[in-house]
Amino acid sequence: MTTIFYARVSTADQTLSHQVSQARAAGFEIDEVLSDHGVSGVSTALRDRPEAKRLFDKLRKGDTLVVRWVDRLGRNYADVTDTIREFIRRGVTIRTVINNMTFDGTPQDPMQEAVRDALIAFMAATAQAQAEATKEAQKAGIAAAKMNTTKYRGKKPSYDRATLGDVVRLLGNGLGASAVAKMTGLKRQTVLRIRKDPSVAEAALQKWGL
Known part of the structure; x- marks a missing residue:
């Protein structure tokens, strides 16, 4: 099982080293780091970014994807929600450094799944807003x-x-x-x-x- 940290670096202030250091300081043990620089999180889908598209090839059942927050995956509501749900279907766990959120396939009850999906939708909508x-x-x-x-x-x-x-x-x-x-x-x-x-x-x- 591998833990991959993905960073989208959109400004000079959001350096890769800062994001990785913040994750490690929060207790995350990272096996591999992938990052894209200067790519729009609004107009460029995750699978269309040079490094991020490797996530779709690398992530397997039991792996963990760590991001600073969901806005590093993107700021487009449809793309972010579709991406997270696809990874969950694969058996991947998605975790955020900020707020320490965890999204995975653990919920089996339809009501619990609905709550999880609603939270994903809310966070993705907040990122776009x-x-x-x-x-x-x-x-x-x-x-x-x-x-x-x-x-x-x-x-x-x-x-x-x-x-x-x-x-x-x-x-x-x-x-x-x-x-x-x-x-x-x-x-x-x-x-x-x-x-x-x-x-x-x-x-x-x-x-x-x-």
């Missing part, structure tokens, strides 16, 4: 930065783009500001400001070129 929200926030942030004609950029953000994405996603999952602050290492007030207007937080990153 966050991608769409981030895209809109980036547009608003760029527009706000262009409107600012002064040289003063304000205080440098205490978060990077990856952390901002985590905050938006965790808040979208229903977590409170205090819990999100603890999980991301940010101050509660910072999380509250991001929750109030993500586009302002994105604008701050734009101003500092982060």
Whole structure:
């Protein structure tokens, strides 16, 4: 039985070493690492990515696929749900580093299967919604930065783009500001400001070129 860690590295802040270190720090024992860099999680299906498509050849019954969160598999609802269910049918266990979620074929009762599938659907939908929200926030942030004609950029953000994405996603999952602050290492007030207007937080990153 093999444990494969898959990473999709979409920004400079989400380095492969960071994702792997985070997984190992959480107690995961990894046998192999596969990663794709600079590929869109929205427009590119998992099986169409250079390294990710190897998962479909490598993963066998009893193997475990570990990802930082389901959004590393993709940000397209249909693709993510179809992929996870296909791996489960093969007897593969899917685990996430964040939230420590486990999806496998253990549930035999139809009701339990329905609950599992509903959770998969919710997480996949959240990943796509966050991608769409981030895209809109980036547009608003760029527009706000262009409107600012002064040289003063304000205080440098205490978060990077990856952390901002985590905050938006965790808040979208229903977590409170205090819990999100603890999980991301940010101050509660910072999380509250991001929750109030993500586009302002994105604008701050734009101003500092982060």
